[in-house]
Amino acid sequence: MNSLPKAILQHARSLPEGGVLSPKEFLHLGSRSAVDQAFSRFAKQGKLLRVARGAYTAPVNSRFGSRAPAPEKIIQSLAEHNGEVVVPHGASAANTLGLTQQVPIREVYLTSGRTRKLQIDHSEILVKHAPRWMLALGERQAGTAVRALAWIGPAFAQQSLASLRRTLPAAEWQALALARAALPGWMAQAIGKEAARG
Structure with missing residues (x-):
């Protein structure tokens, strides 16, 4: 050779x-x-x-x-290789935080890089470009909460935030509350309301 x-x-x-x-x-x-x-x-x-x-x-x-290697290890390696932020999609985030029992059928990740499809063994994984605000808090729990809320949407944000406030560690809830200026209006308002409840 x-x-x-x-x-x-x-x-x-x-x-x-x-x-x-x-x-x-x-x-x-x-x-x-x-x-x-x-x-x-x-x-x-x-x-x-x-x-x-x-x-x-x-x-x-x-x-x-x-x-084939574990998909999350390939995703992590690609993120480091390309200098991108890559995190699980909002549906996975909501499941992780206990806000939904739904388990996503398709693996989807959000990235600061370009949208692309990965072929790992016989499954296809979508790595989708996301706006900066969705990735601002990275992989920490407050960031997971932002993506979960984005997936849940305005209609159920308030009840989800009440649950998040009980389950997130105090430092993560604080980080979420402090980040609201960078978030969409409906989400910032919902977080502000929950934070104001004392």
């Missing part, structure tokens, strides 16, 4: 589960077409999995055979 394919496989295997690598990282070792060809060959052989355009990951080998 010449040095280019060997370098690609060695790097892929050195990454943690779900670690993402891109053909652009290997352009110093060969021409664009040679690099693309090597990645394409490895994808056909099952040595690499293509999760999105220009993004690959290594399968996880266990005693039961080979499997």
